[in-house]
Amino acid sequence: MYKETVYSAFNLLMHYPPPSGAGQHPQPQPPLHKANQAPHGVPQLSLYEHFNSPHPTPAPADISQKQVHRPLQTPDLSGFYSLTSGSMGQLPHTVSWFTHPSLMLGSSVPGHPAAIPHPAIVPPSGKQELQSFDRNLKTQAESKAEKEAKKPTIKKPLNAFMLYMKEMRAKVIAECTLKESAAINQILGRRWHALSREEQAKYYELARKERQLHMQLYPGWSARDNYGKKKRRSREKHQESTTETNWPRELKDGNGQEESLSMSSSSPT
């Protein structure tokens, strides 16, 4: 049962108690898409510094600058390169998608040795070969519509918490026997709240850089583009379910001293 697995993570959670008192709780950063500036005191760190170990294809941190200034291979990358002398260039460590796995260039860069597809670009699922065979038989309109549907999905850039989760997930899994992501994510959520403001700021800054690069790579992209691509339950059912299984408010907010794991019996608000 799911709840039991969560219970089994109790000891792990206890090692990362929420800060006592709401005032000490690290406040979320202001919406960066509005301010679009690093908060005061935010350490300017290279992406690689934070993401080298848990990710598969790290690159030496000191190659970022040189590789960023490689000659352009594709016209749509020009925006990013201009960043190195523009807003992004003001950062002590210029962001490099060559070093950041989630921004790693793929086959869109001819001759690039990595040739790893950009993780933000996800090829459509399905039996593509059969579909391409069938396509010959279809009308031009159908073919066009199908082409649209087959366009690779550009994923949303990861936010600060998602970046944190990606880095810490393996560590949490190694520390406990849990494998269910839902339980792991609850632990990670608690740890996230237990982080100091400075620690969280690292991830907010990384997320801000991710968004900047994403905007440069896909200028016309909107989060709306991916709406409806996931089939989801009806709204009512979803809300009912989440209120039933969510953590108690005090626990969820990380400021309750009477924290409890009696998730299902607690009031949602």
Added chain:
DNA sequence: TGCCCTTTGAAGGCT
């Protein structure tokens, strides 16, 4: 096979 669960944050739409 594909959605659900679970977390936080970003972003878009609506009132």
Added chain:
DNA sequence: AGCCTTCAAAGGGCA
């Protein structure tokens, strides 16, 4: 402005 909804990742569970 504030609220609501959706989607980002992840992988076991389940229909």
